[in-house]
Amino acid sequence: MIFVTVGNHFQGFERLLEKVDEIAPRLPHEIVVQKGYSKYVPKNTKHFDFVPSNTALDYIRNSDLVVSHAGMGTIILCREHGIPILIFPRREKFGEHVNDHQLEIAQVLEKRGDPNTYIVYEEDQLEEKIIEAAGKKEIVQLENKGKESLIRTIKEFIEAFQG
Amino acid sequence: MKRNQKIGLICSHGGHFVELLQVREAFDGYPAFLLTYKEVSTLNQKNAYYIANIGKNPVAFIFGVFKIFFILLKERPTVLFSTGSEIAIPPFYFGKFLFGTKLIYLESCAQIFRPSMTGKWVYPITDLFLVQWEPLLKEYGSKAKYVGGLV
Numbered sequence: 001m002i003f004v005t006v007g008n009h010f011q012g013f014e015r016l017l018e019k020v021d022e023i024a025p026r027l028p029h030e031i032v033v034q035k036g037y038s039k040y041v042p043k044n045t046k047h048f049d050f051v052p053s054n055t056a057l058d059y060i061r062n063s064d065l066v067v068s069h070a071g072m073g074t075i076i077l078c079r080e081h082g083i084p085i086l087i088f089p090r091r092e093k094f095g096e097h098v099n100d101h102q103l104e105i106a107q108v109l110e111k112r113g114d115p116n117t118y119i120v121y122e123e124d125q126l127e128e129k130i131i132e133a134a135g136k137k138e139i140v141q142l143e144n145k146g147k148e149s150l151i152r153t154i155k156e157f158i159e160a161f162q163g
Numbered sequence: 164m165k166r167n168q169k170i171g172l173i174c175s176h177g178g179h180f181v182e183l184l185q186v187r188e189a190f191d192g193y194p195a196f197l198l199t200y201k202e203v204s205t206l207n208q209k210n211a212y213y214i215a216n217i218g219k220n221p222v223a224f225i226f227g228v229f230k231i232f233f234i235l236l237k238e239r240p241t242v243l244f245s246t247g248s249e250i251a252i253p254p255f256y257f258g259k260f261l262f263g264t265k266l267i268y269l270e271s272c273a274q275i276f277r278p279s280m281t282g283k284w285v286y287p288i289t290d291l292f293l294v295q296w297e298p299l300l301k302e303y304g305s306k307a308k309y310v311g312g313l314v
Contacts, residue, residue, distance in 0.1 A: 008177035008204060050203035053180065061249035072273045073181035079247045080185075087286060104275050108296075109314070130198050146311030147185055149186065154267060157291045158168060161265060 002027070002134055003063040005034040006090075007071040008050070012038035013096050015123050016088050020067065021045060023127045029134055031058060057081075065134040067126075070102035070109075078113075082139035084128055086118040115140045170195040170279040171240035171258075173298050175216070175248045182246040182271060185313050189244075196238055198231065200250060220290050228253045238283050240264055247281045257289045267291040272298065272312045 004020050006013040017033065017040040024031050024044040033047040034056070041047070051059075060066055060077050068074040070089040078085040089106040091094035103121075110119040118133045120126055170190045174183040180199060200203045201213035214236050217227035231253045243258045244267045245251035251268065270282045272295040278286075286292055286303055288298030294300060295312030 002234065009201065052202050052209070053184075056204065061263045062198070071178055072271060072314065073178035076178075076185060076272070077180055079314060099277075101273055101275070101277070107272060108275055129288075144313070146295070147313055149311035150269065150295075151186050151189040153293065153308070154186060154244070154269075154291070158190075158193070158265075162168065 001059075001063050002029045002031045002047075002065045002067060002130065003034070003059045004031060004067045005056070005059075005071075005074055006036045006038060006069050007074065008036060009035075009069070009071070009090070009092070009097060010037055011096055011098075012036070012040070013090055014038055014040045014071055015094060015096070016067070016069065016126075017042060017127050019123045023130070026127070027130065027134075029064060034059075064137040065130065067130060069096075071103040072105070075105075075109075076107070078116075079142050080144070082116065082141040084116040084118070084133050084137060086126075086133050088120045088126065114142070121132060168193050168242055169236060169238065169240045171198060171235070171243045171254065171264075172196070173198045173243060173245040173251050174265075175207075175218075175250045175253055176200045178273060179246045179248055179271060180205055182269065182313060183244075186246075186269065194235045196240070198234060198250070198254065214250070217253070232257055235262060242267065245268075245269070245285075247279060249281050249284075251281055252284045254287045255288060266292050267292065270294045272314050273297070274299060274301070 020048045021044050022038045029047040033042050033045050065084045067086045070087050089102035106119045118131045170193050174180050187191045197211040200216050214227045214230050216222045242265045246269045266289045268285050268289045275296045276298050292307050297309050
């Protein structure tokens with residue numbers, strides 16, 4: 001299964017949904033779309049607007065590939081569970097977000113070259129990249145030292161003023 | 164030994180909510196409550212207070228601020244922790260100036276080069292201010308700390 005998700009942002013992400021709907025009949029995978037506040041209603045795939053976080057996590061964990069806007073929630077969960085993610089950032093110029101921080105996130109992650117992380121900037125490259133990425137599902141569990149440091153720092157801070 | 168602390172965990176929905184759950188275990192062993200937006204994606208959480216999105220309109224903002232005040236009055240947290248976004252601003256100011264609460268803020272990992280609006284609001288009053296990308300340190304000030312990020 002390929003899970004396509006655009007998160008909770010109040011603006012729609014029509015470019016991604018329209019392209020996914022166009023290529024869906026040509027893909028061998030079942031496709032499920034979380035469309036959020038987008039207006040476009042997919043004709044060729046299963047879709048819903050929002051689900052509780054644990055249901056979204058179930059979709060992610062059962063996916064061969066997650067195709068997502070550059071939303072941190074989805075990126076974090078894919079990394080945590082070793083699921084391949086293809087990131088297609090929302091752009092300000094198309095009215096998909098209030099600024100271009102998603103583009104910055106995509107560029108930084110691309111530069112870092114994490115395993116299992118695919119970045120696409122133009123919608124006409126989506127089909128090729130989705131086929132490539134979904135074809136080689138490989139669970140890559142990354143260690144998360146940053147998370148451990150954050151937890152330790154917060155814990156120590158609270159303990160320090162316990163008295 | 165874990166004495167007399169009570170933790171208020173505050174976040175909006177979406178990535179902020181995911182980030183908060185990622186570091187939730189830092190508060191294991193302490194009594195805690197969650198304050199978040201009432202959205203499909205945040206449903207079914209334990210010890211949770213839900214408010215309508217205060218960023219949407221002035222009426223929701225005023226109602227939300229009152230509700231937040233009464234939640235703090237009832238719960239009397241000693242520590243407030245937030246991963247953003249704007250839902251953190253009223254409780255942080257109430258906590259700081261009315262309840263003597265310690266404040267911990269974790270800037271979202273979506274902020275790489277530019278501070279968030281919420282981060283700028285709460286930075287001056289926050290006791291432990293964490294950013295998840297190094298370039299952001301110089302955008303805030305000497306109080307900001309970088310020890311790593313969730314991605």
